[in-house]
Amino acid sequence: MSTEFHLKAGAAARDAYALDIDPARAGWGHSALRVLDLPAGGHHSFATGDSEWIVLPLAGGCTVRTDSGETFELTGRESVFSGVTDFAYVPRDARVRIDSGAGGRFALTGARCERRLPARYGPAHEVPVELRGAGHCSRQVNNFAAAGAFDCDKLIAVEVLTPGGNWSSYPPHKHDECRPGEESELEEIYYFEIAAAHGTDGVGYQRVSPSGHGRGTDVLAEVRTGDAVLIPDGWHGPSIAAPGHTLYYLNVMAGPGADREWLICDHPDHGWIRGTWPDQPVDPRLPLYEAPAGDAR
Numbered sequence: 001m002s003t004e005f006h007l008k009a010g011a012a013a014r015d016a017y018a019l020d021i022d023p024a025r026a027g028w029g030h031s032a033l034r035v036l037d038l039p040a041g042g043h044h045s046f047a048t049g050d051s052e053w054i055v056l057p058l059a060g061g062c063t064v065r066t067d068s069g070e071t072f073e074l075t076g077r078e079s080v081f082s083g084v085t086d087f088a089y090v091p092r093d094a095r096v097r098i099d100s101g102a103g104g105r106f107a108l109t110g111a112r113c114e115r116r117l118p119a120r121y122g123p124a125h126e127v128p129v130e131l132r133g134a135g136h137c138s139r140q141v142n143n144f145a146a147a148g149a150f151d152c153d154k155l156i157a158v159e160v161l162t163p164g165g166n167w168s169s170y171p172p173h174k175h176d177e178c179r180p181g182e183e184s185e186l187e188e189i190y191y192f193e194i195a196a197a198h199g200t201d202g203v204g205y206q207r208v209s210p211s212g213h214g215r216g217t218d219v220l221a222e223v224r225t226g227d228a229v230l231i232p233d234g235w236h237g238p239s240i241a242a243p244g245h246t247l248y249y250l251n252v253m254a255g256p257g258a259d260r261e262w263l264i265c266d267h268p269d270h271g272w273i274r275g276t277w278p279d280q281p282v283d284p285r286l287p288l289y290e291a292p293a294g295d296a297r
Contacts, residue, residue, distance in 0.1 A: 081195050167239070190239070
């Protein structure tokens with residue numbers, strides 16, 4: 001199996017970024033992800049270029065400023081396992097500065113786009129928190145930039161939290177063909193963080209198998225905090241959380257379609273599992289947390 005799609009922590013670091021995946025590095029056309037670590041009092045500036053971006057705190061808070069004069073104060077959070085965060089959307093063809101008084105780690109989820117939408121603040125209390133699946137397939141999805149939750153031109157991004165011992169991204173599914181009304185063509189990045197427990201950092205597992213389309217992506221990876229997996233095509237799932245360790249991943253998606261939509265096709269050998277969910281309870285450990293009741297700014 002190829003390892004070019006599994007980027008271990010640090011393998012895709014560049015300049016100021018602990019992780020920097022752009023379309024050129026990924027070998028595709030649209031999706032991008034950067035992870036930025038800032039010390040206390042640190043700052044970073046970047047040009048958005050031909051892409052729209054969301055600044056998403058993974059740990060800590062920050063101030064986001066654009067060259068058009070917008071300023072967004074992001075409260076952030078202690079970690080991805082502690083709560084829903086607020087975020088800032090910044091458009092293409094802009095310059096952006098991020099300042100963090102206390103320091104932190106920030107994801108920049110991006111997508112090449114055509115329209116220049118206004119810069120905006122995304123409050124944590126407006127993030128839809130979804131419980132998906134049931135039984136050992138239960139997981140939590142924070143739909144902060146899902147297609148129906150927040151307006152972007154091309155970018156789709158969500159967070160998924162899977163309790164230890166559970167499988168998510170299951171049944172395996174794909175979105176590598178444009179089939180109107182049935183499936184959308186989307187490149188996808190998975191970025192992982194894993195909750196430590198009993199003095200160990202923990203691991204997770206990610207599977208991607210060839211669908212017969214595109215590059216024949218074939219991955220069976222042991223993933224750790226800071227790792228990423230590129231999915232240009234193929235059946236992806238399961239994402240497996242080791243017992244005792246909650247698995248977090250950030251999904252970043254974009255594609256060439258005129259409509260911004262997330263339409264998936266289940267693997268024909270495993271789609272039956274959905275039919276078992278109505279007879280099972282959702283894992284009682286979920287939700288790990290809910291969106292706050294009001295604006296935390």
